[in-house]
Amino acid sequence: MPVEGGSSSGSASAARHPKQKRKAHSLSIRRTNSTEERPGGIQRGDMLDGQDSKLPLSLRSNLLDLFSQIEREFENLYIENLELRREIESLNERLTGDGQAVEGGDPTKGALKTKASHSTSQLSQKLKTTYKASTSKIVSSFKATTGSRALCQLLKEYVGHRDGIWDLSVTRTQPVVLGTASADHSALLWSIETGKCLLRYAGHAGSVNSIKFHPTEQMALTASGDQTAHIWRYMVQLPAPQPPPDVSVTLLSNESNQNKTGARLSFCFASFTGEVDGEGPCEVPTVRVATATLKSHQGVVIAADWLVGGRQVVTASWDRAANLYEVETSELVHTLTGHDQELTHCCTHPTQRLVVTSSRDTTFRLWDFRDPSIHSVNVFQGHTDTVTSAVFTVGDNVVSGSDDRTVKVWDLKNMRSPIATIRTDSAVNRISVSANQKIIALPHDNRQVRLFDMSGVRLARLPRSNRMGHRRMVCCTAWNEENQSCNLFTCGFDRQAIGWNINIPALLQEK
Secondary structure (H helix, E strand, O other): OOHHHHHHHHHHHOEEEEEHHHHHHHHHHHOOOOOOOOOOOOOOOHEEEOOOEEEEEEEEHHHHHHHHHHHHHHHHHHHHHHHHHHHHHHHHHHHHHHHHHHEEEHHHHHHHHHHHHHHHHHHHHHHHHHHHHHHHHHHHHHHHHHHHHHHEEEEEEEEEOOEEEEEEEEEOOOOOOOEEEOOOOOOEEOOOOOOOOEEEEEEOOEEEEEEEEEEOOOOEEEEOOOOOOOEOOOOOOOOEEEEEEEEOOOOOOOOHHHHHHHHHHHHHHHHHHHHOOOOOOOOOOEOOOOEEEEEEOOOOOEEEEEEEOEEEEEEOOOOEEEEEOOOOOEEEEEEEEEOOOOOOEEEEEOOOEEEEEEOOOOOOEEEEEEOOOEEEEEOOOOOOOEEEEEOOOOEEEEEEEEEOEEEEEOOOOOOOOOOEEOEEEEEEOOOOOOOOOOEEEEEEEOOOEEEOOOOOOOOEEEEOOOOOOOOOOOOEEEEEEEEOOEEEEEEEEEOOEEEEEEEEEHHHHHH
């Protein structure tokens, strides 16, 4: 419990007398808690009556019995400890005596020395083996951290939101930009290389919980706490890459030049951090009107995604339902019901008309829209706590993450049981899987981001320190793959997104 520091000294002096009374009382208990040590003729009742206390007599009697038991237990432990020490000293003396006798030339004690030395060597070897086994775990953890820093390097930090970032995504078409969705009611588009904010969407009246980009057009889909999902168009132009700044510093003598230098430095910082609400050069274009607004939910819309082809979208809500909409008309096509509690995420298959929804009811559901006349659903109960996300991979796998600190890999052809289970030390948030290498990125409540392969083997952990990594819960991850090299993006409650350069060949070589 917190303690108010302002009144600590005064309260200490004021409470000094009661503390001394409690201390004296505890000492009296310790002196009289054993029946063997009581003076003759003094009974428990007489002893209790002779002490000044407001506790009931029965309660005080029980306390005395408990303290007596505790003292006896400690006394037994103390005696055992003394006996063990005597045995150790005796053994040491015998070993020392055997060694001295052999030096004197007694052949009968030579065998004793050999036997004793053999047993001693076995004991020392066992201790060394145990020591190596215990320390090897510590050393391997240091090696993993060092390797992670070599395999995962910081690319860029994207700072500019005024509240935590819930979700992020990378465009599927040119120009390739990063999108972030935040609790500050906005979504921002960023230049990946420069970290500059390019565009701001401010059409929602609540927290923006999800952002996904159209597979072929420059359109974005955002889900919000205002119970709607918006489809909006964007046009951005990537800035030219800037040359590295000159590190040489020229000292300016007069005050006016110093003020100008300070202004230039302030401008550079504001441009890098992407502050979007101020005035001046760091201001970015803002889109405030959606192309289409999807309004059929009765609760927070927590996630949304495009179906293959981009002509339909699916939304997931806290009203325990997922909705399927036509993009062109904004018409509600299907309402997907069946979850017992709030939905947490939804995801679509990259090449087939499949949808997976996850929920706080510890299940995730697979919805099949490949046959227009039949819309089948399968329920999977593989977790013991909230399923925070379930995503498809390129191929026939589904990966689910949960607050029960596990991630499970499933085969779409046989979903009876997972083909791999990853156990972690913290709750898992919105996961993502790289399309080419099928590497799973796990964001955790404890600020860690770990990488695993599809068989459940840990590959690396993203570096985290006071100067690098997230300082609060990591909410989401997203991949951007480019040939052999790829980028991983993470976001969290510390209001920033971070880009990491992942060395895939080195990562697989370490595996």
